[in-house]
Amino acid sequence: MTMDLQTERCGVDGAAAAARRVIDALVRAGDISGADMAGIADRLNAVADDLEAQAPPLRDRLVNMWRGDGNTRHDPAAGPENPIAPPLAYTGRPDGSIESDVTLGLPYQGPPSSVHGGVSALLLDHTLGVANGWAGTSGMTAELTLRYHHPTPLFEPLTVTARQVSVDGRKIRTTGAIAAAGRTCVTAEGLFIAKPLPRPR
Numbered sequence: 001m002t003m004d005l006q007t008e009r010c011g012v013d014g015a016a017a018a019a020r021r022v023i024d025a026l027v028r029a030g031d032i033s034g035a036d037m038a039g040i041a042d043r044l045n046a047v048a049d050d051l052e053a054q055a056p057p058l059r060d061r062l063v064n065m066w067r068g069d070g071n072t073r074h075d076p077a078a079g080p081e082n083p084i085a086p087p088l089a090y091t092g093r094p095d096g097s098i099e100s101d102v103t104l105g106l107p108y109q110g111p112p113s114s115v116h117g118g119v120s121a122l123l124l125d126h127t128l129g130v131a132n133g134w135a136g137t138s139g140m141t142a143e144l145t146l147r148y149h150h151p152t153p154l155f156e157p158l159t160v161t162a163r164q165v166s167v168d169g170r171k172i173r174t175t176g177a178i179a180a181a182g183r184t185c186v187t188a189e190g191l192f193i194a195k196p197l198p199r200p201r
């Protein structure tokens with residue numbers, strides 16, 4: 001049996017998805033498009049003005065972000081309410097592994113038509129962290145070693161996987177990979193140290 005590791009949906013997800021679409025469309029259009037970029041900037045700034053005027057105090061928002069004890073909703077890899085997250089959606093498996101299928105577009109480009117290596121590192125760091133949560137022992141990333149075997153393609157389905165390998169006292173070792181069409185593009189080995197930071201309350 002598998003388990004969907006997503007948390008409850010709420011209103012900001014739809015706006016975040018729209019913002020994600022805007023980012024993708026902007027990068028896609030660029031200055032060689034016929035779009036009225038000055039007018040678009042004015043409209044986007046008007047949206048930001050509206051949001052900033054209605055935002056709660058930062059501390060209240062931080063407390064709100066860290067409510068509950070499970071998966072986060074705001075992080076830059078899997079957070080459905082964060083427009084810079086693709087976002088990854090995980091399935092946890094009974095063998096202790098987790099998996100996410102994702103296709104990345106132009107905002108995540110590094111080499112031509114390929115995923116930026118730092119983006120791969122972000123996705124793997126977070127996925128290893130979620131695998132630790134799935135296994136029941138979490139920690140802070142102390143070391144993350146990546147090996148880039150092949151360019152990771154944009155515009156094609158990717159599978160991001162991770163699994164906790166061992167827990168030795170406070171030291172947690174976790175591995176993961178990104179694959180495209182069955183070919184491993186990036187592998188990761190992480191050392192995590194169990195040391196929870198207090199959540200804002």
Ligand SMILES: CCCCCCCCCCCCCCCC(=O)SCCNC(=O)CCNC(=O)[C@H](O)C(C)(C)COP(=O)(O)OP(=O)(O)OC[C@H]1O[C@@H](n2cnc3c(N)ncnc32)[C@H](O)[C@@H]1OP(=O)(O)O
Pocket residue numbers: 005070071072125126127128129130133134139140141142143170171191193195
């Ligand atoms: C059902 C639902 C499930 C899903 C539920 C999901 C939950 C939601 C998941 C969110 C997933 C987020 C995943 C993102 C994860 C980040 O992004 S974390 C952010 C990036 N990392 C950091 O900022 C860490 C910064 N560093 C630190 O805070 C501290 O250095 C550390 C790493 C906590 C260690 O500090 P410390 O506790 O003072 O450690 P210390 O006592 O000095 O050392 C303990 C041991 O670890 C060793 N060690 C410490 N640091 C290192 C190092 N860098 N290298 C090697 N060894 C080290 C020491 O040598 C020592 O070893 P021993 O002497 O015991 O053999």
